[in-house]
Amino acid sequence: MPFRIPKRKDKGAGYTALDGRWVDGDKERLSDDDDASESGNATPMLRRASGAREATSYPLPRRRFTRYFTLIIVLILVGLGLTLARLSALSEASLRSGLSKPPPPPPTWETFxxxxxxxxxxxxxxxxxxxxxxxxxPENNTLESTVQKDQEKQTAPSEDKGFxxxxxxxxxxxxxxxxxxxxxxxxxxxxxxxxxxxxxxxxxxxxxxxxxxxxxxxxxxxxxxxxxxxxxxxxxxxxxxxxxxxxxxxxxxxxxxxxxxxxxxxxxxxxxVNWAQAQQKCAQKNKNRFKPLPKARNHFFTDMPVGGPEDKPKREEKQEKKLLARQAVVIRTWQDFQYDDEDMFYLRALVNELSLQSGGEYTVHFLVHVKDNDLPIWSDDFTYQRVLNDSLPLEFRGMGTLWSERQMSLIYGGIAETNYRGLPIHGAYRSTNMPLSYFAHMHPEYDFFWHWEMDIRYTGHFYHLFDKVGKWADQQPRKGLWERNGRFYIPSEHGSWDDFKHMVRVQTEHGTAHKSGMYEKISGNDNTQVRSQPPIWGPQPPTGEGDRTETENDPQPPTTPDKDNYSWGVGEQADFITFNPLFDPHATNWILAEDVTGYNTSTGFPPRRTAIITASRLSHRLLETMHRETALMRHSMFSEMWPGSCALHHGLKAVYAPHPVYIDRRWPTSYLAAVFNNGLHGASGGARTSVFSDERQHNFLGTSWYxxxxxxxxxxxxxxxxxxxxxxxxxxxxxxxxxxxxxxxxxxxxxxxxxxxxxxxxxxxxxxxxxxx
Structure with a gap:
């Protein structure tokens, strides 16, 4: 059946009425007669509006959706504007209060x-x-000249003709x-x-x-x-x-x-190879070169004999032949340490170069930390030997000694548990020197102990280093020693060692204009004035109320500093040798400066000195003093602060050995000297601006020793x-x-x-x- 589809009328022949109807212009009556006759048969307007629309009419879409959509867009824009205004106000308030700061610029040295x-x-x-x-x-030792030379080098054509x-x-x-x-x-x-x-x-x-x-x-x-x-x-x-x-x-x-x-x-x-057997036979073969062995201590607290150990006899001062001191190299390691090939190279070098090639002058020991306090190593000999054997490579067995934190809490009981930074006082981190002090206490045959670690590497010969550093330290005079110890020696800026000594003396006696005063508490005094500090001369015991130390054996100066002609201390064996400056942590932002236990700190901290990195040489006298201070006086400090501070309190000889240190970038040496010796009066510590403050230690990242x-x-x-x-x-x-x-x-x-x-x-x-x- 055919469908009849109405044709759409030409828009030009009609129009849309207000009620939405389409009015066809061709059907309109053009004459009055037609209008009159049509009007008689016409349906009233109201009735026509209610009737059905013609097939040719097209209704317009409703406008309700458009209104709602527009309203929603307006509300979103208003809300977004209010949110942005609020966030802007909060950000401005945060910046003003200091809670939110922009990221800091990269360190200056990264541009070198x-x-x-x-x-x-x-x-x-x-x-x-x-x-x-x-x-x-020497021609480019300032910040500006270094940057300029680098820019010229980058733009200049290469003149290298090859190799x-x-x-x-x-x-x-x-x-x-x-x-x-x-x-x-x-x-x-x-x-x-x-x-x-x-x-x-x-x-x-x-x-x-x-x-x-x-x-x-x-x-x-x-x-x-x-x-x-x-x-x-x-x-x-x-x-x-x-x-x-x-x-x-x-x-x-x-x-x-x-x-x-x-x-x-x-x-x-x-x-x-059996290294333990080799070094024992070497020492026995050359025993006539060394001082006689003192009476060994017994383990009376485990053996439980009647009575205790007798005092060791005093050594004869006069010897017909100059005998050598025995030295121990104590390597700190732990029970589950995994030794790879590169570690084995390092350990073989230590034993061979220090012990066998020297004829037994040094003896290498391993001080092994047993982290499991529940292992019955102190109550069962078989367990002790099993753990010790499992802790060392086969070729080094027989050279180790076990220790545990529970053992240290027994030996050094009674010391206050401060839990500084959530760490125990007898732990390996805060009290590394406890097992070393006790090891020295049980081994009086050694005059010196080199405290060494598993993660140090040296491309030279170990004996050459240890021997030269030890002899140099023994010849250092006491006058100005602590002041020199606190500074980095930079030859390109400081000149010869004698020139450096003179510079330190001038800075100590006359002081320097240092901006550390800006961090001090506001007072009526003028903090910007140059104020010198008296040089350290003799023991510097703590002065807090109730603080006690044993002072009867402390060495005393033979005269006053002004009368000493750099002679006191020359030829005296150093009690403490470090490979970083012994800086004063007071007023610095070093995070561990206040890890001080057993002292009265109500009015201030005792005198302190710190050498970051525990690798060092310690005398038996210093370690025995530390042992008695901890065991009897209940005193202790953080691992890197305790030996230097104990030496300072008791007037023992401490020396910073300025060994060669390299750097990876072209620092202007004048700028480098200003950064690394930026403490009080030209020292490396003693002020907030110290390079050892936590926010400034990034300057060490490019050095070869940190x-x-x-x-x-x-x-x-x-x-x-x-x-x-x-x-x-x-x-x-x-x-x-x-x-x-x-x-x-x-x-x-x-x-x-x-x-x-x-x-x-x-x-x-x-x-x-x-x-x-």
Missing amino acids: PFLKRYHGGIRTLVPRAENKPEFPD QKRDVPQGQTFNPVKQDGILECFLNEEKKSNVPQLLAYSGVPKGFPDPVMGSYDIFGLNGDVCFDRFGRLGPYGLGYSKRWGGSGAGMDGEREGADQVWGGKTEIDYRE YHAGFPGNLWKRWLGYKVDGDGGEMEEVEGEGRIRGGYFAQNCWAMGKYCNPWKMIDAPIACEYEDE
């Missing part, structure tokens, strides 16, 4: 350019006297131990297995930077030799297969000249041949890239005495991670 000549190879060696170090630069490959130089055996009177020691006395020797190269890599702090020359350290990784670690298992007793590491990459270290001899099979520095870990990995931040690695060593041709980076060589700060290799040398027990 990196130094590039730390990774020069042994093919570029030149005598140290002929070397032009990349840094420090011509040279042969690997011939290395030489390096043994700094004087063999006078020493009977040769062996790894295996029956087989007469010779101890390993290091291989060094004469000179330094071309352009190698000088240390920015500290010095080789003042100690007499040999700064004109360097070691590559094979010459330093090859004797301890690097570079040959596990089948022959090595580690299997270092078999790839640049190896030209690596076998020089063995000199045609067979590599050492470390699976057959507990959280990143620079030394990168250096060590590059030295081992690994790729770091896209540089180094096997490809660069073997083939070279770009202008670095012919193995320019082959076997990176560092100058003698390069320190690495505490850091820890985990599982493999390529993975670096800080270890915090």
Whole structure:
């Protein structure tokens, strides 16, 4: 059936009425007659409006939705505007009150350019006297000149014509131990297995930077030799297969000249080495070189004998022959420490270079922390020996001593439990020196104890370092010593050591205009005036009400400071040697400055000195004093503050040894000196502006000796041949890239005495991670 679809009318022939109807213009009557006749038959308007619409009408859409939509948009815009206004007001109020601050700008030192000549190879060696170090630069020692020179260097065209490959130089055996009177020691006395020797190269890599702090020359350290990784670690298992007793590491990459270290001899099979037996036989063979052994203490609190230990007899002062002091190297470790190959290199080097090569002058011990206090190691000998054996590698068994925090709470009972920062007073973090003090108390045969850690690395010879630092410290005069101890020595700014001593004396006697007064409490005095401080001379005991110390054995000055001609203390063996300044934590923002236990602090803290990083040398006299202060007087301080403060209270000789410290960027040396010695009167501590304040310790990140520095870990990995931040690695060593041709980076060589700060290799040398027990 066909459908009839009405056609839409042309809009031009009609229009839309007000009621929505479509009115067709063609149907309208044009004449009056038609209008009249139509009007008679027309339906009234009201009725027409109520009737059905014609098929040709188109109704308009309703406007209710449009109104609602518009209203909603308006409300959203108004609400958004009010919200923004409120947030703006809150932000302004927060800024005014100081609750919200914009992120701080990056530290200034991050804008300094990196130094590039730390990774020069042994093919570029030149005598140290002929070397032009990349840094420090005497002509550019200010902030402005450094930035300007870096910009010019970036825009200037390169003038480097490349590097011509040279042969690997011939290395030489390096043994700094004087063999006078020493009977040769062996790894295996029956087989007469010779101890390993290091291989060094004469000179330094071309352009190698000088240390920015500290010095080789003042100690007499040999700064004109360097070691590559094979010459330093090859004797301890690097570079040959596990089948022959090595580690299997270092078999790839640049190896030209690596076998020089063995000199045609067979590599050492470390699976057959017993270090405990070797060092015991070495010490026994050379016992006539040392002072006689005192009577050993018994463990009377566990053995429960009748009575207690007798006092040790006084040693004879006069000796026909000058005998050497025995020294212990105490390595702090813990029960579940995982020893990898790189750790084994480090430990073998310590025992060989300090004990066997010296003829028993040093004895290496492991002080093992048992973290599980419920293990019955103090009540069952079998359990003690089992835990001790499981805690050390097989070749070092027989060299360890266990300790636990529960044991320390028994020995040093009665000390107040302050729970500073939520940590126990007998814990390893706050009281590292408790087990060391007790170890010294039980081993009176040692005159000195080197407190060492598992995460220190040194590219030089350990005996050379320990011997030179110890002898230098013994020759330091007491006058001005504590004041020098509190400052970083920067040769490019301070000149010679004598010039540095004179500068410290002037700063101490006359003071300096320092802005630390702005942090002091407001008072009627003028804090901006230059106020000098009296030099430290003799013991400085605590002055709090009720504070007691044993003073009868404290050394006293022979005269007044003005009458002393830098003679008191010369030749006196140092009781405490540190490798960072002994700074005054008073008024600094060092987070642990107030970890003081057992003293009256109601009116102020006792005199304190702190050396960050516990690696140090302590005398038996100092450790025995610390032991008695803690056990009898119930005194203690944070681990890095206790030895220096105890030495200060009792007038013992403490020395900061300014060993060579390097930095990764081109710091203006004048700016560096102002940052690191920014404490009171030119010292490193004593003021809020101290570099040891928590908010300022970031300045150490690029140095080679600090507990959280990143620079030394990168250096060590590059030295081992690994790729770091896209540089180094096997490809660069073997083939070279770009202008670095012919193995320019082959076997990176560092100058003698390069320190690495505490850091820890985990599982493999390529993975670096800080270890915090």
